[in-house]
Amino acid sequence: MLEIRAVSKTFNPGTPNELRALQAIDLTVNNGSFVVIIGTNGSGKSTLLNAVAGSFFIDSGAISLAGADLTRWPEHRRAKLLGRVFQNPFSGTAANMSIAENLALAAYRGKPRRLGWPLGHTLLSQFRDRVSQLNMGLEDRLKNSIGSLSGGQRQALTLLMATWLRPDLLLLDEHTAALDPKSADQVIALTDTIVRRDKLTTLMVTHSMQQAANLGDRLIMMHRGGIIQDFQGAEKKRIRVDDLLARFEEVRRAELLDESAAEMLRRVYV
């Protein structure tokens, strides 16, 4: 279970660029739940994921996962519990190393790196097995460097790597946003398969209303560093793309109203 308690984060505090990215966020995610997070630009979706992953320390609040308080854990220590796929296909793999070497790095996630040989026969045949299930013809190219692959292939491999050892929480940060539509569909299908098969607790940030409507069992909408909507269970099942677009439009109008109202007040009183 993931528990996020009153988590706040402000970037560049005390400067003109001050950004209150997360404002006292509370969120509890049950085991096996697949949560999709959508939101306007700069709403704090990715920041929330990065706060859980430990890319930075939060200003206040607490984050715990599987009974452990992660709040002060450095990023590499949290990795023992987390699987991560990034938006940029280049971020999740080491381009100059082979497919097999990348997978081997993932097969030891969270374990101490000692002087043993990573690429034994058992592991290599497991790699070939699992990679062939991607249906990308990569199983015969395990010795090739990752840099020679397409973005879609790299994201599929990153997903495989993130879930090679079952993570207590899978973090997907707009992992199809940089892909062409066909590859994006492939990676989404793969995501759905793996998450269902392993019953993974998942947080997925996306820009695609389609994905938000179709995937997961819970949908969270963020705006200005807070959670403004939380659809669960039957309510989530009923959600259609049009509903989401309408909700976004509402948010946008409220925003406009806020700004025009502020402008009017300024004109009157300042």
Add this chain to the structure above:
Amino acid sequence: MSLLLGALTVGFIFSLVALGVFISFRIFAFPDITADGSSTLGAALAAMLLVHNVNPVLATSAAFVGGFLAGTLTGTLATKFEINGLLAGILVMTGLYSVNLHIMGRSNISVLGSCTLSTYAERVGTALTRNNTLNVMGWEITALEASLLMASFLFIVLAGCVMYAFFQTNLGTAMRATGDNNEMVRALGVNDENMIILGLGLSNGLIALAGAFITQYQGFADVQMGIGMVVWGLASVIIGEALVGTKQLGLTITGAVMGSVLFRLLVAIALRLGLNPNDLKLITAVFVFAALVTPGLLKRFKTLKPRSSHA
């Protein structure tokens, strides 16, 4: 002939510097110039211990440990204290100058009277040949020269193999990945800062080892001997990459050794042809500069060419 043998031997010894620079510059993309100080540190430690009749193997090992510690210090400054990598290297290198002077007690020490690894190599050499000279294709060479060359060659082959094997292990793979994509290795549970610290330690350990060997080869240590070591190493690595490419780790390691030897030979020939030794470092620096910019210029030239032919 003796000039050639000398150049080869020194080339093999200095290929340890090339391997060290390869680790810092190529694997971690970390511009570590601690090498200028750590090579002298290795020389100073070995010389001081040898003068006090310490076993040469022990003295040489101490040099490796000294260099390793210097490297970890640079790594710690750069990661834990978030000092710019180049500056961290400069700080440690500058500090080491005083440390080296303290170790040696004066600006140079002779080890000619002491029992060194060279003495060992000579003993083995004379025992094998039962003679003090060898005849190789009509050239008279001394057993000492031949055995030193063989010893340095064998050691570098061993060091290269160990390094190749190391970078295939779990730890070595994690190190290479750190240089490639540190965001990814953190996400996979590797402490990338520790990888950099350990890697720089190994790099400078190898470089200090070169300092210790060269001291025992030439018979003295000098506090100035490390100046320009990074650029020498980098030149060797670049030549190696030009010779064998950068695709495979094993080839790159071999290339770095070949580059070092080739570079030494070229230098020996240039000196023989009357090059002023004072100009050597300037020429090396210009060479590295040229080697760094040429690929980019060639690429620009190639991409411009088709366009101009269409016009």
